[in-house]
Amino acid sequence: MGSSAREEARIADALRKAVLERKLAPGSKLPEEELAQIFRSNRAKIRRVLLSLSRSHIVTLEPGRGAFVSRPSPQEARDVLASRRLIEVSLLARPHRKLSTQGVTRLRRIMTQEAEAHEKHDAIAMIHVSGQFHLTLIEELGNEVLKSITEELILRMSLIITMYERHNATCCLSSDHHDLLDLLLAKKYAEASILMARHLEGIESCLDFHRDPVTTTILSQILQPVQG
Protein backbone atom coordinates (compact mmCIF):
# COMPACT_ATOMS: atom_id res chain seq x y z
CA MET A 1 0.00 0.00 0.00
CA GLY A 2 1.40 3.35 -1.03
CA SER A 3 -1.52 5.26 0.42
CA SER A 4 0.15 5.95 3.74
CA ALA A 5 0.76 9.54 2.76
CA ARG A 6 -2.92 9.84 1.94
CA GLU A 7 -3.88 8.43 5.29
CA GLU A 8 -1.64 10.86 7.08
CA ALA A 9 -3.05 13.71 5.04
CA ARG A 10 -6.53 12.59 6.02
CA ILE A 11 -5.65 12.61 9.71
CA ALA A 12 -3.89 15.96 9.47
CA ASP A 13 -6.85 17.43 7.62
CA ALA A 14 -9.25 16.16 10.25
CA LEU A 15 -7.20 17.77 12.98
CA ARG A 16 -6.84 20.99 11.05
CA LYS A 17 -10.59 20.99 10.43
CA ALA A 18 -11.26 20.52 14.12
CA VAL A 19 -8.98 23.45 14.92
CA LEU A 20 -10.52 25.63 12.24
CA GLU A 21 -14.01 24.88 13.54
CA ARG A 22 -12.80 25.64 17.06
CA LYS A 23 -13.75 22.23 18.35
CA LEU A 24 -10.26 21.54 19.57
CA ALA A 25 -9.48 24.08 22.25
CA PRO A 26 -5.95 25.45 22.50
CA GLY A 27 -4.05 23.58 25.17
CA SER A 28 -5.86 20.31 24.58
CA LYS A 29 -3.60 17.32 24.96
CA LEU A 30 -3.30 15.10 21.94
CA PRO A 31 -2.27 11.65 23.19
CA GLU A 32 -0.74 9.54 20.46
CA GLU A 33 -2.42 6.30 21.43
CA GLU A 34 -5.84 7.86 21.69
CA LEU A 35 -5.55 9.55 18.30
CA ALA A 36 -4.30 6.30 16.82
CA GLN A 37 -7.43 4.42 17.75
CA ILE A 38 -9.75 7.29 16.87
CA PHE A 39 -8.37 7.33 13.35
CA ARG A 40 -7.85 3.56 13.17
CA SER A 41 -4.18 4.20 12.67
CA ASN A 42 -1.00 3.56 14.59
CA ARG A 43 1.25 5.67 16.73
CA ALA A 44 3.96 6.04 14.11
CA LYS A 45 1.66 7.74 11.64
CA ILE A 46 0.07 9.90 14.31
CA ARG A 47 3.50 10.95 15.41
CA ARG A 48 4.44 12.08 11.93
CA VAL A 49 1.20 14.00 11.60
CA LEU A 50 1.81 15.76 14.90
CA LEU A 51 5.32 16.65 13.82
CA SER A 52 3.96 18.13 10.63
CA LEU A 53 1.32 20.13 12.44
CA SER A 54 3.89 21.42 14.89
CA ARG A 55 5.78 22.91 11.97
CA SER A 56 2.62 24.84 11.11
CA HIS A 57 2.35 26.16 14.67
CA ILE A 58 -0.98 24.39 15.10
CA VAL A 59 0.43 21.89 17.55
CA THR A 60 3.15 22.31 20.13
CA LEU A 61 5.38 19.38 20.97
CA GLU A 62 6.69 19.37 24.52
CA PRO A 63 9.55 16.91 24.83
CA GLY A 64 8.66 14.10 27.17
CA ARG A 65 5.18 15.45 27.71
CA GLY A 66 3.53 15.04 24.35
CA ALA A 67 1.59 17.06 21.82
CA PHE A 68 -0.82 19.87 22.65
CA VAL A 69 -2.96 22.17 20.57
CA SER A 70 -0.95 25.37 20.45
CA ARG A 71 -1.76 28.28 22.72
CA PRO A 72 -0.56 31.36 20.87
CA SER A 73 0.64 34.11 23.18
CA PRO A 74 -0.84 37.59 22.90
CA GLN A 75 2.32 38.71 21.14
CA GLU A 76 2.15 35.85 18.69
CA ALA A 77 -1.52 36.60 18.14
CA ARG A 78 -0.79 40.22 17.33
CA ASP A 79 1.98 39.18 14.95
CA VAL A 80 -0.21 36.66 13.15
CA LEU A 81 -2.98 39.21 12.73
CA ALA A 82 -0.57 41.90 11.56
CA SER A 83 1.02 39.52 9.08
CA ARG A 84 -2.24 38.47 7.59
CA ARG A 85 -3.32 42.09 7.34
CA LEU A 86 -0.10 43.01 5.60
CA ILE A 87 -0.46 40.27 3.02
CA GLU A 88 -4.12 40.68 2.20
CA VAL A 89 -4.27 44.46 2.29
CA SER A 90 -1.14 44.86 0.17
CA LEU A 91 -2.34 42.32 -2.33
CA LEU A 92 -5.61 44.15 -2.84
CA ALA A 93 -3.81 47.44 -3.18
CA ARG A 94 -1.52 46.05 -5.84
CA PRO A 95 -2.90 42.78 -7.16
CA HIS A 96 -0.59 40.64 -9.24
CA ARG A 97 -3.26 40.11 -11.86
CA LYS A 98 -6.85 40.90 -12.69
CA LEU A 99 -9.80 38.93 -11.43
CA SER A 100 -10.65 36.26 -13.98
CA THR A 101 -14.26 35.79 -14.96
CA GLN A 102 -14.27 32.32 -13.43
CA GLY A 103 -12.71 33.83 -10.35
CA VAL A 104 -15.64 36.19 -10.06
CA THR A 105 -17.97 33.23 -10.49
CA ARG A 106 -16.21 31.32 -7.72
CA LEU A 107 -16.35 34.29 -5.39
CA ARG A 108 -20.04 34.83 -6.12
CA ARG A 109 -20.79 31.18 -5.43
CA ILE A 110 -18.92 31.42 -2.14
CA MET A 111 -20.89 34.49 -1.18
CA THR A 112 -24.10 32.64 -1.90
CA GLN A 113 -23.03 29.83 0.41
CA GLU A 114 -22.10 32.48 2.94
CA ALA A 115 -25.57 33.96 2.82
CA GLU A 116 -27.10 30.51 3.27
CA ALA A 117 -24.90 29.73 6.23
CA HIS A 118 -25.73 33.10 7.72
CA GLU A 119 -29.44 32.45 7.33
CA LYS A 120 -29.19 29.04 8.97
CA HIS A 121 -27.03 30.47 11.75
CA ASP A 122 -24.52 27.76 10.91
CA ALA A 123 -21.41 29.19 12.54
CA ILE A 124 -19.16 26.36 11.41
CA ALA A 125 -20.16 26.69 7.79
CA MET A 126 -19.59 30.42 8.13
CA ILE A 127 -16.03 29.87 9.23
CA HIS A 128 -15.29 27.54 6.34
CA VAL A 129 -16.91 29.65 3.69
CA SER A 130 -15.51 32.91 4.94
CA GLY A 131 -12.02 31.44 4.88
CA GLN A 132 -12.63 30.19 1.37
CA PHE A 133 -13.56 33.69 0.25
CA HIS A 134 -10.29 35.13 1.46
CA LEU A 135 -8.25 32.26 0.06
CA THR A 136 -9.91 32.40 -3.31
CA LEU A 137 -9.25 36.12 -3.46
CA ILE A 138 -5.56 35.50 -2.78
CA GLU A 139 -5.44 32.69 -5.31
CA GLU A 140 -6.99 34.94 -7.93
CA LEU A 141 -5.07 38.14 -7.28
CA GLY A 142 -1.89 36.62 -5.89
CA ASN A 143 -0.38 33.18 -6.09
CA GLU A 144 -0.19 29.72 -4.54
CA VAL A 145 2.60 30.53 -2.12
CA LEU A 146 0.73 33.44 -0.60
CA LYS A 147 -2.33 31.23 -0.46
CA SER A 148 -0.65 28.50 1.54
CA ILE A 149 0.96 31.04 3.85
CA THR A 150 -2.44 32.56 4.49
CA GLU A 151 -4.02 29.14 4.96
CA GLU A 152 -1.68 28.62 7.85
CA LEU A 153 -2.31 32.09 9.25
CA ILE A 154 -6.08 31.52 9.13
CA LEU A 155 -5.67 28.31 11.07
CA ARG A 156 -3.59 30.09 13.66
CA MET A 157 -6.22 32.79 13.85
CA SER A 158 -8.79 30.17 14.72
CA LEU A 159 -6.76 29.30 17.78
CA ILE A 160 -6.33 32.97 18.59
CA ILE A 161 -10.03 33.71 18.31
CA THR A 162 -10.90 30.73 20.48
CA MET A 163 -8.53 31.94 23.16
CA TYR A 164 -9.11 35.64 23.12
CA GLU A 165 -12.47 36.46 21.59
CA ARG A 166 -14.53 38.83 23.65
CA HIS A 167 -18.07 37.68 22.98
CA ASN A 168 -19.57 35.53 20.30
CA ALA A 169 -18.56 38.05 17.73
CA THR A 170 -19.13 37.08 14.15
CA CYS A 171 -15.77 36.52 12.57
CA CYS A 172 -16.52 38.07 9.21
CA LEU A 173 -19.24 40.41 8.17
CA SER A 174 -20.46 39.01 4.90
CA SER A 175 -21.55 42.45 3.78
CA ASP A 176 -17.87 43.37 3.78
CA HIS A 177 -17.15 40.55 1.39
CA HIS A 178 -19.90 41.74 -0.86
CA ASP A 179 -18.67 45.31 -0.92
CA LEU A 180 -15.14 44.07 -1.43
CA LEU A 181 -16.04 42.22 -4.60
CA ASP A 182 -17.92 45.24 -5.91
CA LEU A 183 -14.91 47.47 -5.40
CA LEU A 184 -12.64 44.96 -7.11
CA LEU A 185 -14.93 44.64 -10.08
CA ALA A 186 -14.89 48.42 -10.32
CA LYS A 187 -11.10 48.25 -10.16
CA LYS A 188 -11.10 50.49 -7.11
CA TYR A 189 -8.15 48.71 -5.61
CA ALA A 190 -7.17 51.43 -3.17
CA GLU A 191 -10.64 51.49 -1.68
CA ALA A 192 -10.81 47.71 -1.65
CA SER A 193 -7.57 47.50 0.28
CA ILE A 194 -8.81 50.04 2.81
CA LEU A 195 -11.99 48.04 3.26
CA MET A 196 -9.97 44.88 3.74
CA ALA A 197 -7.87 46.62 6.37
CA ARG A 198 -10.98 47.67 8.25
CA HIS A 199 -12.45 44.22 7.78
CA LEU A 200 -9.50 42.53 9.40
CA GLU A 201 -9.20 45.19 12.06
CA GLY A 202 -12.81 44.41 12.87
CA ILE A 203 -11.84 40.89 13.77
CA GLU A 204 -8.98 42.17 15.84
CA SER A 205 -11.20 44.53 17.77
CA CYS A 206 -13.24 41.58 18.99
CA LEU A 207 -10.23 40.21 20.81
CA ASP A 208 -9.27 40.84 24.39
CA PHE A 209 -5.73 39.89 25.27
CA HIS A 210 -6.15 40.77 28.92
CA ARG A 211 -8.57 38.06 29.83
CA ASP A 212 -7.32 34.70 30.98
CA PRO A 213 -6.73 32.38 28.09
CA VAL A 214 -9.62 30.07 28.76
CA THR A 215 -8.59 26.73 27.43
CA THR A 216 -11.08 24.09 28.34
CA THR A 217 -9.27 20.96 27.38
CA ILE A 218 -11.94 19.16 25.46
CA LEU A 219 -11.92 15.42 25.12
CA SER A 220 -10.93 13.97 21.82
CA GLN A 221 -14.29 12.38 21.26
CA ILE A 222 -15.01 15.48 19.25
CA LEU A 223 -12.80 14.01 16.61
CA GLN A 224 -14.71 10.78 16.36
CA PRO A 225 -17.36 11.93 13.86
CA VAL A 226 -14.79 13.77 11.84
CA GLN A 227 -13.12 10.80 10.29
CA GLY A 228 -16.25 8.99 9.23
Added chain:
Amino acid sequence: MGSSAREEARIADALRKAVLERKLAPGSKLPEEELAQIFRSNRAKIRRVLLSLSRSHIVTLEPGRGAFVSRPSPQEARDVLASRRLIEVSLLARPHRKLSTQGVTRLRRIMTQEAEAHEKHDAIAMIHVSGQFHLTLIEELGNEVLKSITEELILRMSLIITMYERHNATCCLSSDHHDLLDLLLAKKYAEASILMARHLEGIESCLDFHRDPVTTTILSQILQPVQG
Protein backbone atom coordinates in the same frame (compact mmCIF):
# COMPACT_ATOMS: atom_id res chain seq x y z
CA MET B 1 18.65 12.34 27.30
CA GLY B 2 16.21 15.06 26.38
CA SER B 3 18.58 16.65 23.89
CA SER B 4 17.18 14.78 20.93
CA ALA B 5 15.31 17.85 19.77
CA ARG B 6 18.55 19.78 19.89
CA GLU B 7 20.29 17.15 17.83
CA GLU B 8 17.57 17.22 15.23
CA ALA B 9 17.72 21.00 15.13
CA ARG B 10 21.45 20.76 14.58
CA ILE B 11 21.01 18.40 11.64
CA ALA B 12 18.20 20.46 10.15
CA ASP B 13 20.28 23.62 10.50
CA ALA B 14 23.23 21.97 8.80
CA LEU B 15 21.05 20.96 5.88
CA ARG B 16 19.43 24.36 5.71
CA LYS B 17 22.84 25.99 5.78
CA ALA B 18 24.03 23.76 2.94
CA VAL B 19 21.00 24.74 0.90
CA LEU B 20 21.41 28.42 1.68
CA GLU B 21 25.06 28.32 0.67
CA ARG B 22 24.04 26.49 -2.50
CA LYS B 23 26.21 23.52 -1.76
CA LEU B 24 23.33 21.10 -1.97
CA ALA B 25 22.05 21.21 -5.51
CA PRO B 26 18.31 20.92 -6.09
CA GLY B 27 17.43 17.36 -6.99
CA SER B 28 20.18 15.83 -4.87
CA LYS B 29 19.11 12.63 -3.24
CA LEU B 30 19.25 12.55 0.52
CA PRO B 31 19.56 8.91 1.57
CA GLU B 32 18.57 8.34 5.16
CA GLU B 33 21.34 5.92 5.99
CA GLU B 34 24.04 8.12 4.51
CA LEU B 35 22.83 11.20 6.36
CA ALA B 36 22.61 9.17 9.54
CA GLN B 37 26.28 8.28 9.49
CA ILE B 38 27.37 11.72 8.32
CA PHE B 39 25.70 13.29 11.33
CA ARG B 40 26.48 10.37 13.67
CA SER B 41 22.78 9.91 14.14
CA ASN B 42 20.20 7.28 13.30
CA ARG B 43 17.62 6.88 10.61
CA ALA B 44 14.69 7.76 12.84
CA LYS B 45 16.01 11.20 13.64
CA ILE B 46 17.06 11.84 10.05
CA ARG B 47 13.63 10.83 8.94
CA ARG B 48 12.01 13.34 11.25
CA VAL B 49 14.33 16.08 10.07
CA LEU B 50 13.52 15.32 6.45
CA LEU B 51 9.83 15.41 7.23
CA SER B 52 10.25 18.80 8.86
CA LEU B 53 12.23 20.17 5.94
CA SER B 54 9.65 18.87 3.51
CA ARG B 55 7.09 21.03 5.26
CA SER B 56 9.29 24.05 4.51
CA HIS B 57 9.46 23.08 0.83
CA ILE B 58 13.23 22.64 1.09
CA VAL B 59 13.01 18.89 0.67
CA THR B 60 10.60 16.83 -1.36
CA LEU B 61 9.60 13.40 -0.13
CA GLU B 62 8.75 10.93 -2.86
CA PRO B 63 6.94 7.95 -1.40
CA GLY B 64 8.96 4.80 -1.82
CA ARG B 65 11.83 6.70 -3.40
CA GLY B 66 13.13 8.83 -0.62
CA ALA B 67 14.01 12.46 0.06
CA PHE B 68 15.41 14.90 -2.47
CA VAL B 69 16.41 18.53 -2.33
CA SER B 70 13.43 20.34 -3.82
CA ARG B 71 13.47 21.52 -7.40
CA PRO B 72 11.10 24.48 -7.51
CA SER B 73 9.31 24.83 -10.83
CA PRO B 74 9.47 28.11 -12.73
CA GLN B 75 5.95 28.86 -11.57
CA GLU B 76 6.80 28.15 -7.96
CA ALA B 77 9.92 30.28 -8.36
CA ARG B 78 7.91 33.21 -9.64
CA ASP B 79 5.44 32.82 -6.80
CA VAL B 80 8.14 32.71 -4.15
CA LEU B 81 9.81 35.81 -5.56
CA ALA B 82 6.51 37.66 -5.85
CA SER B 83 5.54 36.73 -2.31
CA ARG B 84 8.80 37.89 -0.87
CA ARG B 85 8.54 41.13 -2.82
CA LEU B 86 5.02 41.70 -1.55
CA ILE B 87 6.02 41.23 2.05
CA GLU B 88 9.20 43.24 2.09
CA VAL B 89 8.05 46.08 -0.14
CA SER B 90 4.77 46.52 1.71
CA LEU B 91 6.48 46.42 5.06
CA LEU B 92 8.84 49.21 4.08
CA ALA B 93 5.99 51.25 2.69
CA ARG B 94 4.04 50.94 5.92
CA PRO B 95 6.31 49.69 8.69
CA HIS B 96 4.65 48.49 11.86
CA ARG B 97 7.04 50.47 13.99
CA LYS B 98 10.02 52.76 13.84
CA LEU B 99 13.58 51.58 13.58
CA SER B 100 15.02 51.30 17.08
CA THR B 101 18.44 52.73 17.75
CA GLN B 102 19.78 49.30 18.48
CA GLY B 103 18.18 48.12 15.27
CA VAL B 104 20.13 50.73 13.37
CA THR B 105 23.25 49.54 15.16
CA ARG B 106 22.59 45.97 14.17
CA LEU B 107 21.96 46.92 10.56
CA ARG B 108 25.13 48.99 10.46
CA ARG B 109 27.16 46.12 11.85
CA ILE B 110 25.71 43.80 9.23
CA MET B 111 26.59 46.23 6.50
CA THR B 112 30.14 46.34 7.77
CA GLN B 113 30.34 42.56 7.59
CA GLU B 114 28.86 42.80 4.14
CA ALA B 115 31.59 45.16 3.01
CA GLU B 116 34.23 42.83 4.43
CA ALA B 117 32.77 39.81 2.70
CA HIS B 118 32.55 41.78 -0.52
CA GLU B 119 36.19 42.78 -0.25
CA LYS B 120 37.31 39.21 0.37
CA HIS B 121 35.11 37.97 -2.46
CA ASP B 122 33.60 35.56 0.03
CA ALA B 123 30.39 34.65 -1.78
CA ILE B 124 29.14 32.40 1.00
CA ALA B 125 29.56 35.04 3.66
CA MET B 126 27.79 37.46 1.33
CA ILE B 127 24.77 35.20 1.14
CA HIS B 128 24.55 34.85 4.90
CA VAL B 129 25.06 38.50 5.69
CA SER B 130 22.77 39.74 2.99
CA GLY B 131 20.01 37.49 4.26
CA GLN B 132 20.63 38.75 7.76
CA PHE B 133 20.18 42.32 6.59
CA HIS B 134 16.77 41.60 5.15
CA LEU B 135 15.69 39.53 8.14
CA THR B 136 16.83 42.13 10.63
CA LEU B 137 14.91 44.77 8.72
CA ILE B 138 11.76 42.67 8.93
CA GLU B 139 12.32 41.96 12.60
CA GLU B 140 12.71 45.66 13.30
CA LEU B 141 9.89 47.02 11.17
CA GLY B 142 7.59 44.03 11.26
CA ASN B 143 7.35 41.00 13.51
CA GLU B 144 8.53 37.48 14.22
CA VAL B 145 5.90 35.76 12.11
CA LEU B 146 6.83 37.72 9.02
CA LYS B 147 10.45 37.04 9.81
CA SER B 148 10.05 33.29 9.91
CA ILE B 149 7.94 33.34 6.76
CA THR B 150 10.66 35.27 5.00
CA GLU B 151 13.35 33.00 6.36
CA GLU B 152 11.66 30.16 4.56
CA LEU B 153 11.22 32.18 1.39
CA ILE B 154 14.91 33.11 1.39
CA LEU B 155 15.84 29.46 1.66
CA ARG B 156 13.57 28.62 -1.23
CA MET B 157 15.14 31.46 -3.19
CA SER B 158 18.51 29.85 -2.70
CA LEU B 159 17.24 26.78 -4.49
CA ILE B 160 15.69 28.94 -7.18
CA ILE B 161 18.86 30.89 -7.79
CA THR B 162 20.92 27.72 -7.96
CA MET B 163 18.59 26.32 -10.57
CA TYR B 164 17.87 29.32 -12.70
CA GLU B 165 20.57 31.95 -12.28
CA ARG B 166 21.91 33.28 -15.53
CA HIS B 167 25.53 34.02 -14.72
CA ASN B 168 27.38 34.41 -11.48
CA ALA B 169 25.30 37.43 -10.70
CA THR B 170 25.75 38.93 -7.29
CA CYS B 171 22.62 38.26 -5.32
CA CYS B 172 22.42 41.59 -3.52
CA LEU B 173 24.06 44.86 -4.29
CA SER B 174 25.31 46.05 -0.96
CA SER B 175 25.03 49.64 -2.12
CA ASP B 176 21.29 49.10 -2.23
CA HIS B 177 21.30 48.07 1.39
CA HIS B 178 23.23 51.17 2.26
CA ASP B 179 20.85 53.45 0.43
CA LEU B 180 17.93 51.62 1.95
CA LEU B 181 19.03 52.32 5.46
CA ASP B 182 19.63 55.98 4.62
CA LEU B 183 16.11 56.33 3.30
CA LEU B 184 14.65 54.65 6.34
CA LEU B 185 16.56 56.88 8.70
CA ALA B 186 15.21 59.82 6.77
CA LYS B 187 11.74 58.30 7.15
CA LYS B 188 11.33 58.26 3.38
CA TYR B 189 9.35 55.07 3.47
CA ALA B 190 7.76 55.38 0.06
CA GLU B 191 11.14 55.79 -1.57
CA ALA B 192 12.59 53.00 0.52
CA SER B 193 9.88 50.62 -0.59
CA ILE B 194 10.45 51.52 -4.23
CA LEU B 195 14.14 50.87 -3.81
CA MET B 196 13.38 47.52 -2.19
CA ALA B 197 11.12 46.62 -5.09
CA ARG B 198 13.88 47.41 -7.56
CA HIS B 199 16.38 45.61 -5.39
CA LEU B 200 14.37 42.38 -5.44
CA GLU B 201 13.48 42.77 -9.10
CA GLY B 202 17.22 42.97 -9.71
CA ILE B 203 17.60 39.50 -8.34
CA GLU B 204 14.71 38.29 -10.44
CA SER B 205 16.19 39.74 -13.60
CA CYS B 206 19.25 37.54 -13.14
CA LEU B 207 17.13 34.45 -13.52
CA ASP B 208 16.40 32.57 -16.71
CA PHE B 209 13.51 30.16 -16.49
CA HIS B 210 14.00 28.91 -20.00
CA ARG B 211 17.26 27.17 -19.49
CA ASP B 212 17.34 23.58 -18.40
CA PRO B 213 17.26 23.23 -14.66
CA VAL B 214 20.84 22.10 -14.23
CA THR B 215 20.87 19.99 -11.13
CA THR B 216 24.20 18.36 -10.66
CA THR B 217 23.47 15.94 -7.89
CA ILE B 218 26.36 16.60 -5.60
CA LEU B 219 27.59 13.97 -3.19
CA SER B 220 26.80 14.40 0.44
CA GLN B 221 30.43 14.68 1.41
CA ILE B 222 29.77 18.38 1.22
CA LEU B 223 27.92 18.03 4.46
CA GLN B 224 30.80 16.40 6.28
CA PRO B 225 32.64 19.58 7.33
CA VAL B 226 29.38 21.26 8.24
CA GLN B 227 28.64 19.32 11.35
CA GLY B 228 32.13 19.60 12.91
Added chain:
DNA sequence: TCAACCATTATTGTTCACAATATCAAACCC
Protein backbone atom coordinates in the same frame (compact mmCIF):
# COMPACT_ATOMS: atom_id res chain seq x y z
C1' DT C 1 -3.89 18.98 58.19
C1' DC C 2 -0.41 19.68 55.16
C1' DA C 3 3.70 18.73 52.80
C1' DA C 4 7.23 15.95 51.04
C1' DC C 5 8.53 11.56 49.36
C1' DC C 6 8.17 7.30 47.02
C1' DA C 7 5.99 3.79 44.25
C1' DT C 8 2.88 3.03 40.55
C1' DT C 9 0.98 3.92 36.19
C1' DA C 10 0.55 5.87 31.87
C1' DT C 11 2.67 8.06 28.06
C1' DT C 12 6.37 9.19 25.22
C1' DG C 13 10.94 8.13 23.07
C1' DT C 14 14.07 4.83 20.88
C1' DT C 15 15.62 0.93 18.68
C1' DC C 16 15.43 -3.02 16.02
C1' DA C 17 13.95 -6.36 12.75
C1' DC C 18 11.28 -7.27 8.91
C1' DA C 19 8.18 -6.18 4.96
C1' DA C 20 7.37 -3.52 0.85
C1' DT C 21 9.05 -1.02 -2.82
C1' DA C 22 12.04 0.89 -6.24
C1' DT C 23 16.37 0.62 -8.71
C1' DC C 24 19.67 -1.65 -11.39
C1' DA C 25 21.65 -5.14 -14.33
C1' DA C 26 21.72 -9.12 -16.75
C1' DA C 27 19.35 -12.34 -19.47
C1' DC C 28 16.01 -13.23 -22.82
C1' DC C 29 12.80 -12.85 -26.60
C1' DC C 30 11.41 -10.52 -30.72
Added chain:
DNA sequence: GGGTTTGATATTGTGAACAATAATGGTTGA
Protein backbone atom coordinates in the same frame (compact mmCIF):
# COMPACT_ATOMS: atom_id res chain seq x y z
C1' DG D 1 20.46 -5.03 -31.72
C1' DG D 2 16.87 -3.04 -29.08
C1' DG D 3 13.44 -3.41 -25.97
C1' DT D 4 11.23 -5.99 -22.40
C1' DT D 5 11.15 -8.95 -18.63
C1' DT D 6 12.96 -10.85 -14.54
C1' DG D 7 15.74 -11.46 -10.65
C1' DA D 8 19.17 -9.34 -7.25
C1' DT D 9 20.26 -5.47 -4.43
C1' DA D 10 19.62 -1.45 -1.92
C1' DT D 11 16.60 1.76 0.22
C1' DT D 12 12.47 3.06 2.29
C1' DG D 13 8.24 1.99 5.07
C1' DT D 14 6.03 -0.32 8.98
C1' DG D 15 5.21 -2.29 13.24
C1' DA D 16 6.22 -4.00 17.66
C1' DA D 17 8.91 -4.42 21.72
C1' DC D 18 11.55 -2.18 25.05
C1' DA D 19 13.53 1.81 27.67
C1' DA D 20 13.03 6.36 29.60
C1' DT D 21 10.41 9.89 31.36
C1' DA D 22 6.76 12.43 33.42
C1' DA D 23 2.21 12.46 35.83
C1' DT D 24 -0.51 10.36 39.62
C1' DG D 25 -1.90 8.90 43.97
C1' DG D 26 -1.08 7.14 48.22
C1' DT D 27 1.69 6.86 52.32
C1' DT D 28 4.37 8.68 55.99
C1' DG D 29 5.97 11.87 59.06
C1' DA D 30 5.92 16.17 61.35
